[in-house]
Every structure is written in C-alpha cells, then in structure tokens.
Amino acid sequence: MSMTTASGAPKPKIWNDPFWRGLIFQGALLAAVLFLFAGAVINARNNMQARGIPTDFAFWDRPASFDINQTLIPYSATSPNSQVFWVGLLNTLLVAGLGIVLSTIIGFAIGAARLSTSWLVAKLATVYVEGIRNVPLLLQIIFWYNVVLGNLPNPRQAAPFLDIAFLSNRGLFVPAPVFRPGAGAIGVALAVGIVGAIGFRLWAARRQRETGQQAPVGWVSAALVLGLPLIAYVATGRPVGIEFPQLKGFNFAGGQRLTPEFVALLLALTLYTAAFIAEIVRSGILAVPKGQSEAAAALGLRAAPTRKLVIMPQAMQVIIPPLINQYLNLTKNSTLAVAIGYPDLFNVFSGTVLNNTGAAVQIVFMTMAVYLVVSLVTSAVMNAYNARIALRER
Amino acid sequence: MTRTRRPLLALAALALSASVALPGSTAWAGPTLDAVKKRGELVCGSNPGIAGFGLPDDKGQWKGFDIEFCRAVASTIFNDPNKVRFTPLSAKDRFTALQSGEIDVLSRNTTWTQSREVGQGFEFGPVTYYDGQGFMVRKKLNVNSALELSGASVCVQQGTTTELNLADFFRTHNMKYESVVFATADEALKAYDTGRCDSFTTDMSQLYGERTKLGNPEDHVILPEVISKEPLGPVVRQGDDQWFNLVKWTHYAMLIAEELGVTKANVDEKLKDSNPEIKRLLGTEGDFGTGLGLGKDWAYRIIKNIGNYGEVFERNVGAGSKLKIQRGLNALWTNKGLQYAPPIR
Structure with a gap:
C-alpha cells in the first residue's frame, strides 16, 4: 500500500527517499567509526592499565629532574614536566620562526639570482640550488654540527670577530643588549614609528590615486621607524647598553650565547628550505607572461617599477601556495633536532619526558597535536595573505 | 641478526x-x-x-x-x-x-x-x-675531582638515570653546568671527543669501555667520585x-x-x-x-x-x-x- 500526499504524488518509502537514505547511511557509518574509535581507546586504556602503564596525565605536574641547555623561559631541574613542554615548544617555534624568515629572504634572493642576466650570478645560484636540495637534510644538519662547528677551536682559542663576537665549539658568542629602567620608552617610540609609517604610506597611496602626486614614502618611513626610537634613546638618557662576551673559566660569560646545536640546526634548515623557495620564486616569476613586462616597458615604466608593480604581484599568486608547503616542511623538519641534541619539543618532551614517565601514548598524541596546530595556524595565516593579494578580476 | x-x-x-x-x-x-x-x-x-x-x-x-x-x-x-x-x-x-x-x-x-x-x-x-655513575675529563684540564666541574659542559645520553643524577649532583653541590644531551651514547661520546663538552658522564663500567673508543685514551682520566647507585x-x-x-x-x-x-x-x-x-x-x-x-x-x-x-x-x-x-x-x-x-x- 502506498501513501499519497495532498498533491497526489506518491510518497516514497523512507528507505527509498534519497535524502533520508543518505542520512541513514551516513549516520550508520559515523556510528560505526565512532564505535570502533571508542572501542580502540577503551581497549588500549584497559590493557595499559592491566600492565601498569600510566594512562593519566599525573606526569604533567611532576618534577622533570633534568636540565635543558637552552631555555627561553625560566626552567630548572625542579620545574614540572609541563614546563619542559613549554620550553621545548618555544625552542621549536624559535628555530622554525627564524628559519622561515631567513629562508624566505635567502630563497627570494637566490631565486631572483637564477634569473639574473649575469652568467656568473645565475650559474652560482644554480649550483647552490642543485647542490643543497639534492643532499638529505639530516646529512646537512650533521655536516654543519660535526664537520663545521665541531672543528672550531675551544673557547680559550676562540676565533674573534673584531673582539666583540667569538666563534668556538661551545657556540657563537655575540654582544647582547642590556636594558636599564626607561628602556620601555624606546619600545613605545618604535611602535609609534611603525604605526606612523603605515599611516603615512596609506595616506600617500590615496593621494597618489587621487592627484597623481608622489610622496617620498621610503625616506619618511625610515625617519619614523628609526628616528623616533633614536630620539627616545637619547632623551631617556641612553638606557640600553651592550654587554660583550668575556672569557671566564671553562667558557665565555656575558653577551648572548647561541649553542652550536641551535646554530647548526638553523643553518641547515634555512639553507635547505631556501633552495626549494628559490625554485618556487623562479617558477613564479617565469609564470608571468613576457607580454606583461613588454607592455610595462611600452608604457614607459623602468625596470624596477616593472618588477615591483607588474611582475611580482602576479608572480606572488603562483609563489604563495607552494611557499606555504615549504614553511610547513621547515617546521616539521625541525624535529630532526634530535640528531644533534637541540632541545626542541620532540626531543625533550616526546624524548626525555616520555622516557622518564612511561606515558608514551599521551605524550606522543600531545606532540602530534601540537605540530598539527602549528602547521594549521601557519597555513591559515598564509592562506589569508594569499586571499588578500589574490588577483581581483574586474 | x-x-x-x-x-x-x-x-x-x-x-x-x-x-x-x-x-x-x-x-x-x-x-x-x-x-x-x-x-x-x-x-x-x-x-x-x-x-x-x-x-x-x-x-x-x-x-x-x-x-x-x-x-x-x-x-x-x-x-x-x-x-x-x-x-x-x-x-x-x-x-x-x-x-x-x-x-x-x-x-x-x-x-x-x-x-x-x-x-x-x-x-x-x-x-x-x-654500577655507579662517574665523570671522564681531559687530562690537560687538570681537574682532579667532580667537585671542580663548576661551569663545565657535560655530554650525557638522553633518557637515562645518568641524565637525572647529573642534574641532582650539580644541584646538590650548587654548581653551574650545561648539559648537552644526545639520543645515543655514541653521539654523546663523539661530541665530547670533538670538544663540545668538558666532561662525559655515564656509569663507571661504561666509562672504561667508552674511553677505549676515543682517539687517544691516555689523554682522558676518569674522576674518582661515584655519584650514584646504578x-x-x-x-x-x-x-x-x-x-x-x-x-x-x-x-x-x-x-x-x-x-x-x-x-x-x-x-x-x-x-x-x-x-x-x-x-x-x-x-x-x-x-x-x-x-x-x-x-x-x-x-x-x-x-x-x-x-x-x-x-x-x-x-x-x-x-x-x-x-x-x-x-x-x-x-x-x-x-x-x-x-x-x-x-x-
């Protein structure tokens, strides 16, 4: 017996209705997946408990009892394991963040150099790219650490650079700024300068659109960003000094020390990723049709404005998406720190803390989640930037 | 195999x-x-x-x-x-x-x-x-006791009681140090050999074994202190x-x-x-x-x-x-x- 609706069309059985059928099957699939997942979690927990393996997060507040040689936040052997997590995370973010900035700068320079009309410059850039990107990263990290930095002299015979920086097998020692009371004013001046410069740029751009008049944006920006902090520095009685490293006992004291592990990892990650970025930049620039630069030349634009206003905006469309991949790769590759003992998150947290506490499942899942979040945030930021510069078709 | x-x-x-x-x-x-x-x-x-x-x-x-x-x-x-x-x-x-x-x-x-x-x-x-934990140092440093290691860099293997004892020892004696931690004993020893660290620490029994792997075993001494029960x-x-x-x-x-x-x-x-x-x-x-x-x-x-x-x-x-x-x-x-x-x- 089939039911009929008011309109007279026969109403299909619920399992024949595409909408309801889809819902039922998808619901069943979801339930099955959830059931399997929950079953796996509960089983794993029961079995681990039966064998005396910790399944809770009690380890989080227990003292870590070991030392770390590079910490951006206060840490000692009596700090809890949670502090190890933050120390490791910050060390990861430090090397990944600096690596992203430096590899972008080097990568863009090398990528442009490969397209240089100078035969020598172009070939040197080619040698760099082909040499670096065809050697495994782990090998490069070990090369920098053991072969280059490992063979530097000890601190007592450190190689001086103008007597203010020292290179030794204990690391790179550089002068460090010392902030005295009143130094905050300089920071405020810097912030005001940056905001002012951005405002001036916006104002100049609008005026140029409306009246065609150009303003010396570069000079005014430089004056605001550099000049204001300088005035503040003098006005507040020079509250920032510089501390130089000095040899004391086994090692240098004072100044800022960059450990060989940090330097080796940063160098290797930066140079390796820069080679890939260079290729991305080159392909991006080559993707802009030749007619674009010819048209710009026909309009009377010189080489520099052509690059800045015509080529690069279009090249960036091609460059950004694969560039995001390189940033994510760099961040994930930073886990290779474990090979040379740089205390990143993977090394100290899912290495030492895991070993000391036995909470393998919790710690590995936490670490994976962190890398996932960092990668998603990186790509979200870059995607937003990509959307902003996307070509608007008119 | x-x-x-x-x-x-x-x-x-x-x-x-x-x-x-x-x-x-x-x-x-x-x-x-x-x-x-x-x-x-x-x-x-x-x-x-x-x-x-x-x-x-x-x-x-x-x-x-x-x-x-x-x-x-x-x-x-x-x-x-x-x-x-x-x-x-x-x-x-x-x-x-x-x-x-x-x-x-x-x-x-x-x-x-x-x-x-x-x-x-x-x-x-x-x-x-x-066993018990000890320290190895270069002879030319003229260090005769682990208590003279203040300010030293120490190479150690990750995830060991050695790493924890090391932290305890320096904390107890109120001495500063830098721990340089490696995933394997070989890497830690190599870093010590290249001069990254002033001292290498592990169990006494292993120190004698590891010393034989160094370029010039006679250039290194094992300090007398045993700092832990192992x-x-x-x-x-x-x-x-x-x-x-x-x-x-x-x-x-x-x-x-x-x-x-x-x-x-x-x-x-x-x-x-x-x-x-x-x-x-x-x-x-x-x-x-x-x-x-x-x-x-x-x-x-x-x-x-x-x-x-x-x-x-x-x-x-x-x-x-x-x-x-x-x-x-x-x-x-x-x-x-x-x-x-x-x-x-």
Whole structure:
C-alpha cells in the first residue's frame, strides 16, 4: 500500500527517499567509526592499565629532574614536566620562526639570482640550488654540527670577530643588549614609528590615486621607524647598553650565547628550505607572461617599477601556495633536532619526558597535536595573505 | 641478526596490540615463554654498542656481558645460545620497545629504579651488575675531582638515570653546568671527543669501555667520585610471572654455579658429583625446572653453553678482557661482594 500526499504524488518509502537514505547511511557509518574509535581507546586504556602503564596525565605536574641547555623561559631541574613542554615548544617555534624568515629572504634572493642576466650570478645560484636540495637534510644538519662547528677551536682559542663576537665549539658568542629602567620608552617610540609609517604610506597611496602626486614614502618611513626610537634613546638618557662576551673559566660569560646545536640546526634548515623557495620564486616569476613586462616597458615604466608593480604581484599568486608547503616542511623538519641534541619539543618532551614517565601514548598524541596546530595556524595565516593579494578580476 | 626499529613504529605496535585484543583480556596471546618457544628464538633488547657489555664483533656476532645474559636465557629454553635475535635499542627507545612487546627481555645496562618498576609496568630482574655513575675529563684540564666541574659542559645520553643524577649532583653541590644531551651514547661520546663538552658522564663500567673508543685514551682520566647507585639488570614486562621467574633464575643459576665451583669446562664431570646442592642445580636430584616451564636440566644447559657468572664477568669485562674491571661489588657474597642467590630447593 502506498501513501499519497495532498498533491497526489506518491510518497516514497523512507528507505527509498534519497535524502533520508543518505542520512541513514551516513549516520550508520559515523556510528560505526565512532564505535570502533571508542572501542580502540577503551581497549588500549584497559590493557595499559592491566600492565601498569600510566594512562593519566599525573606526569604533567611532576618534577622533570633534568636540565635543558637552552631555555627561553625560566626552567630548572625542579620545574614540572609541563614546563619542559613549554620550553621545548618555544625552542621549536624559535628555530622554525627564524628559519622561515631567513629562508624566505635567502630563497627570494637566490631565486631572483637564477634569473639574473649575469652568467656568473645565475650559474652560482644554480649550483647552490642543485647542490643543497639534492643532499638529505639530516646529512646537512650533521655536516654543519660535526664537520663545521665541531672543528672550531675551544673557547680559550676562540676565533674573534673584531673582539666583540667569538666563534668556538661551545657556540657563537655575540654582544647582547642590556636594558636599564626607561628602556620601555624606546619600545613605545618604535611602535609609534611603525604605526606612523603605515599611516603615512596609506595616506600617500590615496593621494597618489587621487592627484597623481608622489610622496617620498621610503625616506619618511625610515625617519619614523628609526628616528623616533633614536630620539627616545637619547632623551631617556641612553638606557640600553651592550654587554660583550668575556672569557671566564671553562667558557665565555656575558653577551648572548647561541649553542652550536641551535646554530647548526638553523643553518641547515634555512639553507635547505631556501633552495626549494628559490625554485618556487623562479617558477613564479617565469609564470608571468613576457607580454606583461613588454607592455610595462611600452608604457614607459623602468625596470624596477616593472618588477615591483607588474611582475611580482602576479608572480606572488603562483609563489604563495607552494611557499606555504615549504614553511610547513621547515617546521616539521625541525624535529630532526634530535640528531644533534637541540632541545626542541620532540626531543625533550616526546624524548626525555616520555622516557622518564612511561606515558608514551599521551605524550606522543600531545606532540602530534601540537605540530598539527602549528602547521594549521601557519597555513591559515598564509592562506589569508594569499586571499588578500589574490588577483581581483574586474 | 640485528634489526633496528623506530620508536614510533614500536608505539604504533603498542597501540595496535592494545586495541585489537578482546575487552577484558590482556594483550598477550599467552605467556611469553610459549610465544618464544613458538617463534623458535628469543628477542632480546640489547645495547647498540658498549665495549664489554654489548657490541657486535668484526664478524657481526654480538658479544658482551649483557649479551651473554640473553644467550643464557636462550640456552635454558632451547639448549642453543644462538637462538637469540638482538634488537639494538637506544636508552630513549628501550622502554617503548619492551612495553610494545617488540622484545621479550631487555638486557641493556638498565638501572633499576622505583618509578620504572612501579610506574611504567616493568619487572626488574636480579642485579647482574652493580654500577655507579662517574665523570671522564681531559687530562690537560687538570681537574682532579667532580667537585671542580663548576661551569663545565657535560655530554650525557638522553633518557637515562645518568641524565637525572647529573642534574641532582650539580644541584646538590650548587654548581653551574650545561648539559648537552644526545639520543645515543655514541653521539654523546663523539661530541665530547670533538670538544663540545668538558666532561662525559655515564656509569663507571661504561666509562672504561667508552674511553677505549676515543682517539687517544691516555689523554682522558676518569674522576674518582661515584655519584650514584646504578643497579643494572634485565627487565621484563609485568604480568607474566613465569617468564619473570625464568629470567631471575637464569641469573641465580649462574651465581650458584660459581659459588659451587661448577664451570663450563667441568659441568659434565659435576653431573656425577655427590654434593646435594650441585645435584639440585644440575637436575640430577629433584625437579626444579617444571615450575619454570622447562626441563630438569634447565640450569645445566646454561652452564654447559655459557658458563657461570664469574666466567661471564671475567671474559667480557674482567681480567680476560680489555676493560680489566675488578669484581668489586660484583664479587660473590662469600668474597665480600653483593652477588647473592637464593638457594635451589
């Protein structure tokens, strides 16, 4: 017996209705997946408990009892394991963040150099790219650490650079700024300068659109960003000094020390990723049709404005998406720190803390989640930037 | 045969083995001994390379004090010391490998601690080697005591009690230092050798072995201070008492053999001995093997294939080796040492 609706069309059985059928099957699939997942979690927990393996997060507040040689936040052997997590995370973010900035700068320079009309410059850039990107990263990290930095002299015979920086097998020692009371004013001046410069740029751009008049944006920006902090520095009685490293006992004291592990990892990650970025930049620039630069030349634009206003905006469309991949790769590759003992998150947290506490499942899942979040945030930021510069078709 | 595996793989195996098991049952198909017999070989977690304790020789054969313990376990099960597969593990990976069931027993100079036994689901067998932590430095630094190491960089292996003791020692004596931590002992030693660190720290026994690997062993001295207790021995998973007993009594059998003067060379002669203690050890009187899941000759097999504790000690780390370590704490209790076995009866 089939039911009929008011309109007279026969109403299909619920399992024949595409909408309801889809819902039922998808619901069943979801339930099955959830059931399997929950079953796996509960089983794993029961079995681990039966064998005396910790399944809770009690380890989080227990003292870590070991030392770390590079910490951006206060840490000692009596700090809890949670502090190890933050120390490791910050060390990861430090090397990944600096690596992203430096590899972008080097990568863009090398990528442009490969397209240089100078035969020598172009070939040197080619040698760099082909040499670096065809050697495994782990090998490069070990090369920098053991072969280059490992063979530097000890601190007592450190190689001086103008007597203010020292290179030794204990690391790179550089002068460090010392902030005295009143130094905050300089920071405020810097912030005001940056905001002012951005405002001036916006104002100049609008005026140029409306009246065609150009303003010396570069000079005014430089004056605001550099000049204001300088005035503040003098006005507040020079509250920032510089501390130089000095040899004391086994090692240098004072100044800022960059450990060989940090330097080796940063160098290797930066140079390796820069080679890939260079290729991305080159392909991006080559993707802009030749007619674009010819048209710009026909309009009377010189080489520099052509690059800045015509080529690069279009090249960036091609460059950004694969560039995001390189940033994510760099961040994930930073886990290779474990090979040379740089205390990143993977090394100290899912290495030492895991070993000391036995909470393998919790710690590995936490670490994976962190890398996932960092990668998603990186790509979200870059995607937003990509959307902003996307070509608007008119 | 050697095989190395990644820790994450072991972890995946752990999660998988835990999740496929039926609810309410443990993850193990049966007692470890059954699994080992069925497989036809013992899988033993070993040290990737410490002279005297666990190191493959130039023919790829594993040699060393900890290695011979695994061979003794294999001997008592299969009457063949070669039915062992060694899985070299770094300090950092060893516990995951044992938890996940990748190895049957861990014999890798592992320190017995309260938290490892109670908090991580392990059983520690008897102490096969009583050790303590020390420091090695370059002679030319003119350092004579660990208490003069303030401000030094110290190379250490990750995930070890050594790393924790190091932090304790410098904290207790209110000295500053920099710990430079590596995943393997080899990397830590190499960094010390290239000058990254002023000092290298690990258990005393290993310091002597590791020193022989350095370019110029005479340029390095081992400082006199012993800063910790390091009772080293085999480790098994909790929850299989029969297997735990088998591992324990493998060591005890070797100790009792030494105490009674039964050696690899004279064990066949001693089968005819009238001493009741020797008779019980070698299985000519009573049956002490069934409870272990083995035959009456369980201890005879160990001594016939491997020898007694003293023989193993001397040829791997003692007078018959390059290390020339004294028995010290590891002498039998009858010789003022700490090695003491319960009686077989």
